[in-house]
Amino acid sequence: MQQSVSEIRRLIARHKFWDYAFAIVGIICLMAGILVLLALFADLVKTGAPRLTTGFFTSFPSRMAEEAGILSAWVGSVLVMLVTACAAVPLGVAAAIYLEEYAPKNWMTAIIEINVTNLAGVPSIVYGLLALGLFVYTLDLGQSILSAGLTLALLILPVVIVATRESLRAVPGSIREAAYALGATRWQMVSDHVLPYSLAGIMTGVIMGLSRAIGETAPIITIGALTFIAFLPNSPITPEFPFVNAKWLMDPFTVMPIQMFNWTSRPEEEFQLNAAAAGVVLLAMTLAMNAIAIYLRYSIRKKIKW
Secondary structure (H helix, E strand, C coil), rough: CCCHHHHHHHHHHHHHHHHHHHHHHHHHHHHHHHHHHHHHHHEEEHHHHCCCHHHHHCCCCCCCHHHCCCCCHHHHHHHHHHHHHHHHHHHHHHHHHHHHHCCCCCCHHEEEEEEEEHCCCCCCHHHHHHHHHHHHHHHCCCCCHHHHHHHHHHHHHHHHHHHHHHHHHCCCCHHHHHHHHCCCHHHHHHHHHHHHHHHHHHHHHHHHHHHHHCCCHHHHHHCCCCCCCCCCCCCCCCCCCCCEEHHHHCCCCCCCEEEEEHHHHHCCCHHHHHHHHHHHHHHHHHHHHHHHHHHHEEEEEEEECC
């Protein structure tokens, strides 16, 4: 009896040892990745800091490195991401709600789910070629902000769908049963109970998708984004009624990754400094989106009472 107890204790001790060892190895790998990322970011900031002036943000690209700026690039990125968010988020969330709450569990639904999951791993250049044939030529949208936004919306749509479905699954089934027990319809159950509880996770998936989209270059180049542009699109807001202008959707554009690519392809060292500064701005935009998402997610979770 004592021998079996001692064997059990040795077995538990051995398992605890391997648990601790795995935890230590995981922490080392995590710290190594973070330190490398911080080192690269610090080097990028050190290289591009001298160019981060007000004129850099308010000037158009130029053949003179010291006079070149990112005005058209960051404005184009903001407008393209606006179209991407407006197209991908409602469609992705609606598709996830249908697949998770409404779709019957049959072979067709299984095929759709497998394809949605697989589409998340398709190379971005494939989406660019699809958009070139569909949006640019078939729908005749041209090389415009609308085409770019819809292209990136297709790119992140599987990510939004998968993340939303996981968030919906995380809601306890007892909440659904309680809503049905009180006489709620399926849509009332989803809209008034399931969706509010899963909003935090949905927003996390949306920001993950938008963070990927803002740094994509291949699909944007494929549909014909300009590498050098010295003018701004039309403003979405006008002083006259109805105070909204849709002409900017069909304007030509450039974005931050393409502007960086243009500068890094030049041999002059000054343009390399500009590219580093643009990289810092792009990372700052991405981190800002993530910070906003974290704040909103925290605020939503505070308001939810389980």
